Amino acid sequence: MELKQQIYQNLRNQGCRITAHKRSLIEMLINNLGRFLSITDLENLIPDSVSMDTSTIYRTVMTLQEHGLIESMIDDNGLTSYMLCHELGVHHHHLICTGCGKTIIIPCQPQLWQDASQQCQFLVTHHKVEIYGLCADCQARGLKS
Amino acid sequence: MELKQQIYQNLRNQGCRITAHKRSLIEMLINNLGRFLSITDLENLIPDSVSMDTSTIYRTVMTLQEHGLIESMIDDNGLTSYMLCHELGVHHHHLICTGCGKTIIIPCQPQLWQDASQQCQFLVTHHKVEIYGLCADCQARGLKS
DNA sequence: TTGAATGCAAAAACTTTGCATAACT
DNA sequence: AGTTATGCAAAGTTTTTGCATTCAA
DSSP, X not given: OOHHHHHHHHXXXXXXOOOHHHHHHHHHHHTTTTBOEEHHHHHHHSOTTOOOOHHXXXXXXXXXXXXXXXXEEEOTTSXXXXXXXXXXXXXXXXXXXXXXXXXXXXXXXXXXXXXXXXXXTOEEEEEEEXXXXXXXXXXXXXXXX | OOHHHHHHXXXXXXXXXXXXXXXXXXXXXXXXXXXXXXXXXXXXHSOTTOOOOHHHHHXXXXXXXXXXXXXXXXXXXXXXXXXEOSSTTOOEEEEEETTTOBEEEEEOOTHHHHHHHHHTTOEEEEEEEEEEEEOHHHHHTTOOO
């Protein structure tokens, strides 16, 4: 099934309605697969033909998150950005390009902190790993970090 | 030299004045070494004998951060917390107890991303690694994650 | 004495909420 | 028809800023 249809189906299964606004927003997220988008980014991506209130964007990304369809990331300024989950349910992390926003998936390697946590009997519940830098394209474009 | 004096010296060297307010705030941070404190935490820690405006707290932690004396961390709600640097200049990460806020230092493990980044020619500039969970004490106290 | 630090009040930035209306199924 | 979603406006939070005053060196 096409990604979009999978998402619609997932939402419908839990009583969500597929409105024109949700379609637009999901469209924008699909067009930016692999790139984190802030609320402001999303606002700017809304096509002129659509009028969507900011509160609707907030509410919609919250819905998508509750359904496990998007992953989020908090930047150094405390602002949250979102993107459609890469593979539903597969835990991973990202290399995040500060030039263009593109991300590259990297596997999670919990063994890297297992020794330390076991040693002091620390019970790990969750973690945050984000690697920032410049992707090959942005380096080629001459962007500096 | 005592930690407090080191901090004062460092600030003085760059033209900062050691005011009564800064002393109080640094005192609070020293009393909570190894524990991240939010702005609200700091406000609550101000002794009754001292009156300090919130804007002063913001400005002071910013000053300390500019001088490289405190490290910060952004929680899942986008709120920033601060603590005095463990060892100035030594890069590391933390296991962070969500029960009591205590942290345990763990070394940085660049092998987490080195393979992947080299493979796709991604130039890493900085990164964020935070491991959350419950410390031994909080588990013993019966706290659940 | 002079420039940095502070309090206060106001504004800015971001997010959430209540309610009447519109839209989906 | 019944319920969810939306727009709008208002309020809530957190953070920043301008300016007159105070304080450290």
